Amino acid sequence: MITTRHVLSSVLLLAATVACGSAEGSAVAGGPEVTELRYQGSVGAVTFAELAEELGYLGGVKLKWVGDTTSGPQDIQSAATGQVDFGGAFNGAIIKLRAAGAPIRAVVGYYGSDERSFNGYYVPEGSPIRTARDLIGKRIGVNTLGAHHEAVIKEYLRREGLTPDEIKRVELVVIPPVNTEQALRQGQLDVGTLGGVLKDKALERGGLRPLFTDVGLIGPFTAGSVVLREDFIADNPGTTRAFVSGFARAVLWAQTRSREEVVATYEKIIAKRGRNEEATTVRYWKSTGIAGQGGVIADKEFQTWIDWLRREGELQPGQVRLTDLFTNEFNPYAKGHAS
Structure with missing residues (x-):
């Protein structure tokens, strides 16, 4: 979970790094632009940045893998503090980090939910839980707090008419996703996020x-x-445009190609990069889940979570603006055409 202390520590570290003028991955003012971007990957998965590089969409921009991320909040904190050059997370986590003062800006969407790729909140078939009200006093397993799953669960409870006090009585339990099914079947959880x-x-x-x-x-x-x-x-407007444009093209490629072609390409990338990992999980790939063409970001995809954070008391009115949170300036599909 992103705590205020952790966020402020990250912001202070970033400020100190910038003040010293020694942040890695940033061009010296007036100097040549950075063309190698550091990033964190994910075991057994392919990011759209990696797909863009494989397809030749990044031009002269190169990627440097520095390890694997443990979560979205961790990834964007690493980006905010200059440990990597870009990172990705749930939009609500981005809002919280920005509200704490981190000078970050979202530039392209990279995951979401649609009819083929989504997150579900599951119970055993014989469970008496049928409605949101049945969840009062129950335990729901989630991968982390303060991110996608907590936001969706609380939005569901609110829409189903539970009061704030009743919502507080629904317990969220952090559990590694790989253990969720077993914990649910063994009765350690009442609901599991899958x-x-x-x-x-x-x-x-x-x-x-x-x-x-x-x-x-x-x-x-x-x-x-x-x-x-x-x-x-x-400091790197040209590199930024090349990176975001290539990333967006990779998203559109995956949005418009057959499942078989996407899976085959992902398996090829995993085999080439030699990280001693299996490619079995990508064989279950169904869709990008991304709503906007090429990852174009819509206002509602941030406004929904601004409203949620305000209701949770974690964000004050006017604390952040949509224009501070994201930009589609570098995405070639924002105006309905590729550059």
């Missing part, structure tokens, strides 16, 4: 039913975005 390959495998084994899904609650939506530091954008 998505992607873990959801597909769990449903293949049977015995579970969805209480609700994020796409059923909100409709198709882009849930998370890639961020860059504002100083990086200012």
Whole structure:
């Protein structure tokens, strides 16, 4: 979970780094632009940046993998403090980090939910839980607090008429996604959050039913975005445009190609990069889940979570503006055509 202390520490570290003029990955004012971008990957998965590089969409921009991220909030904090040059997370987490003073800006969407790729909140078939009110006093397993799953659960409870005090009585339990199914089947959880390959495998084994899904609650939506530091954008406008444009082209490629072609390309990338990992999970890939063409970000994809954070008391009116949070300036599909 992103705590205020952690966020402020990150912001202070960034400020000190910038003040010293030694932040890695940023061009010296007036000097040549950075053309190698550091980033964190994900085991057994392919990011759209990696796909863009494979397809030759990044031009002269190169990627440098520095390790794997543990979560979206961790990834964007690493970007904010200059440990990497870009990172991605749930839009609500981006809002919180920006509200704490981190000079980051979302530039392109990278994941979301649609009818083929979504997150579900599952119970055993024999569970008495049928409605939101049945969740009072119950335990729901989530991968982390303060991010996508907590936001969706609380939005569901609010829409179903639970009061703030009743919502507080629904317990969210942090559990690694790989352990969620087992904990749910053994009765350690009343509800388990499942998505992607873990959801597909769990449903293949049977015995579970969805209480609700994020796409059923909100409709198709882009849930998370890639961020860059504002100083990086200012110092490296050409690199920023090349990177975001290539990333957006990769998103559109995956949005418009057959599932078989996407999976085959992902397997090829994983085999080439030699990180001693398996490619079995990408065989379950179904869709990008991204609502906007080429990852174009819509106002509602941030406004929904601004409203949620205000209701939670974590954001004050006027504390952040949409124009501070994201820009589609560098996305060639923002005006309906590629550059």
